[in-house]
Amino acid sequence: MALLWKRDGSPPYFDLGLFCVVVTGVYLTYPLVAFLFSGLVWTELSDNRLAVYSPTPSEFAIIGWWGVVYLASLATTYAVVRRCPAANLRSKFLPPKKGTIIAMAVLFILAFLFAQTMQVMFGVDANPTYGPEGAPVSNAPLFVQQILGKIYGASVILQFGLILLLVRRSGLLICRWTLWIWAALQVASVLLIFGARSQAVFFLVAWLLAQQRLRMPLRPLIFLIISLSILGGALVYGLVRGLGSQADTVQAVFSATGEFQSVYGTAYNLIYLRDTGGLPQIPWHMYIADLLRLFPQQLLPFNKVDPSEWYLDLIGQRGTGVGFTFGVLSEAAVGFGPVELALRGVALGYIFGKIHNWYSRNASAFWPTLFYLWFCVRSYYTYRVSTFYLVGEFVLTYIPVYLLVRTMGQVFDEIGLRKEVRDPRKGSRTWRLQA
Numbered sequence: 001m002a003l004l005w006k007r008d009g010s011p012p013y014f015d016l017g018l019f020c021v022v023v024t025g026v027y028l029t030y031p032l033v034a035f036l037f038s039g040l041v042w043t044e045l046s047d048n049r050l051a052v053y054s055p056t057p058s059e060f061a062i063i064g065w066w067g068v069v070y071l072a073s074l075a076t077t078y079a080v081v082r083r084c085p086a087a088n089l090r091s092k093f094l095p096p097k098k099g100t101i102i103a104m105a106v107l108f109i110l111a112f113l114f115a116q117t118m119q120v121m122f123g124v125d126a127n128p129t130y131g132p133e134g135a136p137v138s139n140a141p142l143f144v145q146q147i148l149g150k151i152y153g154a155s156v157i158l159q160f161g162l163i164l165l166l167v168r169r170s171g172l173l174i175c176r177w178t179l180w181i182w183a184a185l186q187v188a189s190v191l192l193i194f195g196a197r198s199q200a201v202f203f204l205v206a207w208l209l210a211q212q213r214l215r216m217p218l219r220p221l222i223f224l225i226i227s228l229s230i231l232g233g234a235l236v237y238g239l240v241r242g243l244g245s246q247a248d249t250v251q252a253v254f255s256a257t258g259e260f261q262s263v264y265g266t267a268y269n270l271i272y273l274r275d276t277g278g279l280p281q282i283p284w285h286m287y288i289a290d291l292l293r294l295f296p297q298q299l300l301p302f303n304k305v306d307p308s309e310w311y312l313d314l315i316g317q318r319g320t321g322v323g324f325t326f327g328v329l330s331e332a333a334v335g336f337g338p339v340e341l342a343l344r345g346v347a348l349g350y351i352f353g354k355i356h357n358w359y360s361r362n363a364s365a366f367w368p369t370l371f372y373l374w375f376c377v378r379s380y381y382t383y384r385v386s387t388f389y390l391v392g393e394f395v396l397t398y399i400p401v402y403l404l405v406r407t408m409g410q411v412f413d414e415i416g417l418r419k420e421v422r423d424p425r426k427g428s429r430t431w432r433l434q435a
Contacts, residue, residue, distance in 0.1 A: 003079055004086070011220050012086035013212035016359075016372060017078035017352040020379035021071065026231065027383055028067035030260045035060060038255035047257040047265035055268060062271065063264050066329055069338045073345030081353025084360030087213055092364040093168065099412030100366070101165060103405045108158040115151045118144060146296065153397035158405075160206045160377070161370050167210040179207060194241050197234050204230050206377050213369070259325055263384065266311060267329035274333060282334050286310055293392030307331065307386070328383050344387045352379075367402065374398065
């Protein structure tokens with residue numbers, strides 16, 4: 001961060017690699033800090049695998065050092081490859097045509113209505129982990145799961161595009177109020193049903209990053225306070241949602257399980273099984289799971305093995321309603337360990353550096369800016385799920401959304417072309433019909 005800041009001459013807020021490094025650093029750091037403040041003990045509120053194995057601080061530190069290898073290789077490679085400064089208010093930005101804006105708004109509304117209809121028709125809940133009503137989406141037919149997943153991914157892209165447009169015009173009172181009301185509805189919808197927090201967090205982070213790109217950047221201290229507030233709010237909400245009144249002491253709060261600790265728990269469990277000879281032979285196609293995500297299950301002659309589902313089968317928890325985060329540390333645990341993590345970090349840093357350089361040369365265009373914003377916010381999936389997970393999302397979600405919006409936008413633009421309207425009292429006049 002210090003290097004890029006000095007190189008750019010200003011805080012690199014809107015920066016893909018820096019955002020990924022910071023968020024990955026939070027994922028890697030929080031379990032270690034929490035373990036320290038819990039008194040270096042595991043409690044009944046901790047991840048059940050860590051509570052059973054009860055690793056000592058030195059044993060638990062193995063995962064932390066693996067994270068150091070991964071993060072160091074990622075940050076170093078990115079700093080070397082990244083050559084262009086981060087885009088900010090001084091970088092020109094050209095909004096899309098009116099037809100594109102209307103197409104995005106229409107598709108966003110249609111995606112929301114379609115998802116709600118599918119949930120009602122098949123009696124499932126699109127918030128499968130924490131929803132108070134309805135069956136999880138995994139209980140629906142395969143094609144329903146696939147459709148809902150793609151609709152959700154598309155709605156995120158459309159939402160980010162609308163956020164960019166609203167932030168750009170936030171000088172207008174109606175645009176500012178729309179953003180604030182929309183954010184309040186996002187947070188309220190999560191709190192009312194005690195559901196997953198990802199949608200609300202995505203919205204707030206995308207708004208914050210878009211603000212730094214298109215409006216006057218915040219001072220570093222203000223930006224830090226807002227960022228920590230979003231992170232702290234998400235953490236506190238997760239603890240309250242998952243534990244309630246059980247976390248009644250400081251030790252219990254810091255020892256409690258969560259998404260961050262779950263990544264460590266899965267990795268430690270797999271390392272332990274590997275070292276003790278309890279790890280079975282890994283299916284060959286699990287090593288190319290990122291590539292197989294490009295193909296629907298119906299087109300493959302064998303069952304795709306999702307790493308997280310494979311792990312649930314391994315520990316006998318498949319179909320019990322529980323789920324554990326897999327992540328890049330676990331990929332290395334069933335692969336080549338720290339060496340693989342270093343190579344993954346180098347590969348990711350190189351790719352992110354090239355993407356950043358490309359965007360810096362195209363920062364004035366709307367679609368590259370939307371892609372860059374979407375990639376920034378979703379970049380933590382490279383740690384939480386898999387290094388190349390976003391390749392599948394880009395090919396199967398972002399590109400279809402781009403093509404659909406561009407096509408519909410052209411239709412709306414054609415509707416808004418000049419048309420002659422004859423007025424018998426004023427003669428022939430030309431009007432530009434606003435779509």
